[in-house]
Amino acid sequence: MSSELIVFLILAAVGVLSGILMITRPNPVNSALFLILNFMALAGLYITLHAQFVAIIQILVYAGAIMVLVLFVIMLLNLEDEEPLREQMSKRHYGSLLVALLALVLIVQVIGWNSGGTLETMREQSPHALRIGTVEHIGSVLFTEHVYPFELTSILLLAAIVGAIVMAKKRFP
């Protein structure tokens, strides 16, 4: 096994386990913490893909801002534990689990045993991978080729600010 594969497997294991723990913990704060761990593992995976800027933004935005907000709300509302999953399992839940498993098997089959397709040409990372992950390259592409969605996103954020204030402000007409 190459060292890259070992690093990948460790990060993947952390990612999957933290994801599963996230959806099974009854306590919302514990769930949030496992999600943060998951984001960290993903940031590590981005580094293995030479996407350093994405990795650092992942920590800055997801772990550092969005999850702090989520934790803040959980604490503000002082949420209690949900009853353990085992006791509230109904037929519907087993059904959804079954469907999910089926979908998983399907996807793994499509991805894993799909020989001869485009995927087969992607055995190795492209030699360009190192260049495109840098801040300089991403910045220049973002402000030339993708300037339209970029500006649209700024409007989206403004809309979200307005919306959040409308919904959550205490004293409002």
Place this chain on the structure above:
Amino acid sequence: MVPIHYYLILSAVMFITGVVGVLTRRNAIIIFMCIELMLNSVNLTFVAFSAYLGNETGQMFVFFIMAVAAAEAAVGLAIVIALFRNRQTVNINDVNILRW
């Protein structure tokens, strides 16, 4: 070298973990976190394809997904707070004036 299949399967597994979470959990905030997990696994798909194709559009997409996730977080949590002020609960089983 790690072939791209590994990254894709990992992201599919995480995506489905998120889906199962959305379908089984009853706490609105945890459901929201499961949706975040789904979006993150999509990000992994994009970055992996971006690195293996040598094409930056995938990483660009990740930034937009992050911006959208941030906007969704702000609005979604505000809605949860508004609901909590009315009902003192965020459990979607108790939220049942309208049939779900």
Place this chain on the structure above:
Amino acid sequence: MMEQLLTDSLNTAPITGMVILSLIVVMINALKKEPLATEYWVSLVGIVINIGLAVWVFPERGTAFSGSVMTGGYASVTAIIFLTAAALTIMLARVYIDKIGANFGEFFHLILFVTTGMMSFAAGLDLLVTFVGLELMSIPLYVLAGITRRNLKATEAALKYFLLGAFSTGFFVYGIGLIYGMTGTTKILDIAQNINAYSSEPLFMVGAGLMLVGFAFKVGAVPFHMWVPDVYEGSPTMVSAFMSTGVKAAAFSALLLVFTATFDFMHSSINTVVAVLSVASMVIGNIVALSQKNFKRMLAYSSIAHAGYMLIGITAGGGVSIAGVLFYLVAYMLTNLGAFGIASFIENSDQTGTDIDDFRGLYQRHPALAVILGVFMFSLIGLPPFAGFFGKYYIFVAAIENGYTWLTIVGVITSMISVYYYLRVVVVMFFQPEGEQVQTARFGREGAFALAVAAAGVLLIGVFPSVVLDWVSALF
């Protein structure tokens, strides 16, 4: 560089104009203390100006911003549809938001943001723009659904809409991710060029299917319809009206652009899936609507059914059915905005009073309203000479031409079922006596004007369908 940006901004004038307009309205609201009139008039005049801009850039067919957005032609036509829906919505809602206590500038900001998002969503030639446009459309709508924050139903509707909407977004972007991986680009036109090579890739088809899930959710097609009745019933009525017309129109326009006009999935497996969705929506929508007691909920199921009819057009594909779907969108937009508008007029201030029984004796109290609502109901059934008839007619014709006769048969049969619940409203209005609690309709001058415009539109399009059809057919 700067000149290029300027030209591109001018060519996408309706969207640029909407962005500037929404920023102006936000600033106006931020800078002055007492709410209302200014925001309303600025928004309305701005939207009308933007309709003018959309007409003005109609000949500028092409792309802008390095192929990210479409300009002129199709983009202009869809922009005019959304802008008209927004204008009618705020006119009909003028008195209504005052009644339910949502009378603050943010209502107008959010409507303007949503409209901007719709226009980008429907004009995006880059899946990146499609995605951001979709979210710019959806996120303010989550808030609009719960804008009366103290109303239990409205906040619940907002939460449900938010959770399920975000959930469907996850599928949508995963689909885009797989498509990007297989093609190495997100530009729709580049993908369309090699579509035959890609459609043999299983992962590409999985991606397209996942995107379809996202679209089906937004248009409210069965089995992704579970949010529609709850959200339409719980949200403030005019917001439901905007959702059922504008959002549906935007989602269908984008679906047409991505799937029919460019990907051209004729005779592929995706097409079968769309056909199944269509049949399920028509059958379930119409049958469940039979047992509804609430007018808004009934219209919600009816809107699921109408999504089914429009999906027939998507399945059939080709220029004729695209024109048919656009025609249907215009007809449905005018009809449904009017119907929801009348419901909002007679609604109580606590957002109750929209049961079908509350329409009893409307004819005695407000004969004009009753007659107009009757017109809308007949148009929804699809009776001539109203707009709804020709909407269905063109779609069915296109389906038969493309060999989907069985879909047409299902469509006709389910339309017959729908006669029952639409006519029930008419019967209740005209022939049943008033209840004890009489609600007086409040709508004001703007509301009356908007309603008259909608009714006149339904009639005119019904009598002279070729005007609109020529207009949209000129695109292809």
Place this chain on the structure above:
Amino acid sequence: MDFTDILISLIKIVVMFGVVLLTVAELVYTERRISAFIQNRLGPNRVGWKGLLQPYADVLKLLLKEDIVPTAANRFIHTLAPVISIAVAFSTLAVVPIAGETIRLFGREVQMVIADVNIGVLYILALTSMGVYGLTLSGWSSNNKYSLLGGLRSSAQMISYELAMGLSVIGVIMVTGSLRLTDVVAHQSGWMWNMILQPVGFVTFVVAAFAETNRAPFDLPEAEPELVGGYHTEYSSFKFALFFLAEYANMITASAVIVTLYLGGWQVPYLELLNLPVGVTIALQILAFMLKVAFMLFVFQWVRWSVPRFRYDQLMNLGWKVMLPIALANVIVTGIVMLLL
């Protein structure tokens, strides 16, 4: 990356740790002496010469106390929280360069920075945003209402001021054209310190840094008159010592970052004109860096004992209605000026 590289990195880390720990100890001493001076008292002067050994006595006392975890607390998170705080405080220093020249060690040119990453500025911002977890989680896991309030306050406060902080840094990045901290410092040669090029950004950054380190006048998460002890009410012994250590280490980190970004880092104006040997240059540069950091540390303490604490709503208003617009305007003005020049 072979063994020698790892060894060199390890040496750098150990040296950095040692220096910071010693500085923290003496920082506590100077804080008490300065406060005493400002309040016209004597301060600690018994243990060792002029009381210099006082902090060591304090630490010893703390470590000998019993470690108490409340029964209703979440034990794992209760232990994790101070570790997060301290880890974040220390690891930020990894990207701060302390001298410009390289020295030869084991036959290699060694830079005077632990990790010269090309996204150093973002690294600092990312770690700062992680720091909030230590405080928030300690507040939540203690299962005590005062702690919870402290934790809530800290998360709201740090998110609010992070925005102003990030936007101020953008001004520096625009001037420098690089996210690498060594480039940022190299760009400030002579008197072209960013403090002079970016005066508004400097002020907003320093204010935001005060808020991010939870120092007075922004120490609301631990405001003792209202919240008993805030987030660390339920902490004792070694864990409390860790929080204490983290607070002062954060101060050092913040000072080092301010010096690097705005006060020219290790730059000594016109030093290169003297043609001094490399060894002396390095020594002078390190000395300059340390003096600048010491000055910033003094400013931190000076402010703490001179300015009264904000009320919570004042803090939020300042963050959102004053700092954020100013920082944004700074970015725009910087852009316009750079476009015109």
